[in-house]
Amino acid sequence: MTTSLTLTRPQKAAAILVAMGKPAAGRLLKFFKQEELKSLIDAARMLRTIPQADLEKIVAEFEAEFTEGAGLLDSADKMDTLLNETLSPEEVSAIMEGRQKKPDAGPLPVWPQVEKLDAARIGGFLAGEHPQTGALVLSKLSSQLAAQVLLTLEKPLRAEVMKRMVTMASAPQAAVRIVENQIRARLLDGSSSKDTSSGQARLASVLNEMDKAQLDEVIQDLESVGTPDLAGVKARVFSFDDMHLLSQKARVLVFDGLSTDVVTLALRGAPEELTEAVLSAIGARARRMIESELSMGSEGIALADIMQARKTVASATVRLSREGAFELPGAQPASEAA
Template sequence: MNAIMTTPEPPELKKFSGLQRAAALLLVLGKEHGAPIWQQLSVDEVKELSATMAQLGRLPSGAVEHLLVQFTSEIHSMASLHGSYETTERLLSEIMPSDKVREVMEDIRGPSGRTMWDKLSNVSETVLASYLKNEYPQTVAVILSKLKPDHAARVLAELPREIGVDVVHRMLRMDTVQKEVIQEVESTLRTEFMTNLSRAQRRDPHESMADVFNCMDRSTEESMLSALDERAPESAERIRALMFTFEDLMNLLPAAIATIVRKADKRSMALALKGAPEEMRELFFSGMTQRAAKLMRDDMASMGPVRARDCEEAQTALVRLAKSLSDSGEIVLVDPRNDDAVIL
């Protein structure tokens, strides 16, 4: 196959930004060929490209031809096409300002949904309530009024009682909210909440490997990390910092412990606590009713001597359960790297 020849870039194109070139190319492609591309764009991207297109002015035919040839040449030279967050970010960086690229990428990495309120509906009520409890009650009332009733109800149930009652009272007295107020709330949610949420959801290979190590028994974990210390000490240190261990469960909030107690296999939990320090046992007993705690103690006593390996495996199972509940948004884990931060 003959290579597609390219000509020197016309002077008229040298002053065109990446965004202007993209707008010109879409204008040239027209409805028939450009429609599939337009359909993949977000509303904001359509607005931005449309505004740029409307201000392009006259573009000589030579410049138009060069754009098409350049586009065809780039497609022709591709052996294959791989779409990923990284390739998408690289492409957007060539046609948008850096702040816009950052906003788009954080948006698509975050919960799915066309509007901010759709996205919030895909955020766990526990995570959302954890953020909202620090906001002014009137702002919380505005946000909850925009959510679906079932989701708003679950968020209210997660808020401290006094805050929840105050928010309900304000929602009852709330008149039609001005459009400017809604836009300001959306902007705050996007910059303060969704941005942090999407950043928390980014994962690097060390995080994935830490999850793998969390599922190993203690002896295998220690053996592998010791070997990694010799070959890649920085990676070993990073994995250790990212691992969530049985001991880290001590940092969880009472509500998270209660959720784990409710979801865990009772026999496995008794075995895990059998080999745990008394402080850890009391923490889990505090998440049960008095009767359930007594039954758990009786179960542990009736086990008699147990193998340390069996206790460790049961403790690993509790850690896996905690991570699973965190991934689904049912609980929030305290990040062992930072006492003030949380991971989702």
């Protein structure tokens, strides 16, 4: 892109003034009219970094001398400094009169907003797009979220998207803007696809503080009043009593990061089926230690301590699920639960 063809005349003038530095620019500013100075201020606020080569072309257009080292600009700040140090406060105030209103910052960046969405929702959007679009979108996301999104795609589309991610070079800015506009219109701003994931997560975090009996009762109440997006809430809810519904692989991941003391305490008074599901996911040595402790009974151990240990296990399970290690029972078909 040729800068000289895309910058306005006031922007070119502002670039040269900043490049000249305060002494020379200050002398020139005295010769500008107030309306011209207003135009320069507006122009400077719209400028970004200008490469050295493009700045030389601008200077050549004005047939002026170019001082080495002025290729990079922070135009708005430097223009403000030039004005404040070369003009009186009264002159600056007169120039800036009527310009106190902050300019519209424009729409928020797309990608930080996309990072907050559920992987399934992003995957649903990409399912109707070209694989090249999918590759571009995933290249803009964190590795963790991109992996989760890939797993939601059908295998043929997933393969095509990954193939393009391998061979994709830097995407043209025009193409990126088109995709961003589509995402903003269809994924972020559309009322029909309003994001409720944060609300689901908040409610699920409350429900995860309840014991199994309380949780079941509350879920029934939510169903009876027709709570919208209840499936999304259930997918985030988990109690210690559901541990046997997890796959063996998932249980191994959960208990690999927990101490035997916590596991032992959580298992006190637990049903036989649940106890076996937990112990089967623990190494032989740790299992023998836990079984020995459990055989001594639970006399003198506070129920509150047992419930706290179970919450610790449930919280670790929910955390691993959010990180994409596995799905909670409420989010997977019954046939997948082991």
